Amino acid sequence: MTGNEESYQRGLKIRREVLGGAHVDRSLAAASEFARPLQEYVTATAWGQIWSRPGLDRRTRSLLTLAMLTALNRNHELAVHVRGAVTNGCTVDEIQEALLQTAVYCGAPAALESFRVAERVLNELAAESTDNGTENGAGSRDA
Structure with a gap:
């Protein structure tokens, strides 16, 4: 190989x-x-x-990725990585805080759009976990 x-x-x-x-x-x-x-x-x-x-854990990498995708206005990829962030153990509060941080450094319009995308995905994940009768963490506010 x-x-x-x-x-x-x-x-x-x-x-x-x-x-x-x-x-x-x-x-x-x-x-x-x-x-x-x-x-x-x-x-x-x-x-x-x-x-x-090994220098960063997956949770940190996920939060950084959400911020960078917000800065670049890459909303399709942002939606994919919101799901990944939840999979990596990020809480709704952590995702919210990371995106709120982008409002200062990337501008309010970028953050507003990222909040819309993230909220849609988090709601989808919560509905999926309800439909499956499982808790995948998307509904939890804080770990």
């Missing part, structure tokens, strides 16, 4: 753990021949080389 293949496999594992296997499988399956190299790059580099580093 080459270094790049090792990074890809490590990244695929982490990506599935954070974002969910169904989401990752859909993303990879939907990738055209043209887009496939980008999916492979993101999996190997972002997930296999950066998310796997």
Whole structure:
């Protein structure tokens, strides 16, 4: 196995753990021949080389990612990573605080949109946990 293949496999594992296997499988399956190299790059580099580093825990990485996606106005990715943040153990309060912090540094319009996206996703997660009869943490305000 080459270094790049090792990074890809490590990244695929982490990506599935954070974002969910169904989401990752859909993303990879939907990738055209043209887009496939980008999916492979993101999996190997972002997930296999950066998310796997020991310097920050996944909760911290999730909160940083939410702030950066807000700054970049990448709302589709923000929604995906709100789910990932909950999976990584972030509470609703922590997500709210991270996004509130973005209002100061990214501007109110960016934060307002991120709050809308995050609230929609958190409500979806709460409904899913109610439908499944499980508690996945999305409804909890604080850990």
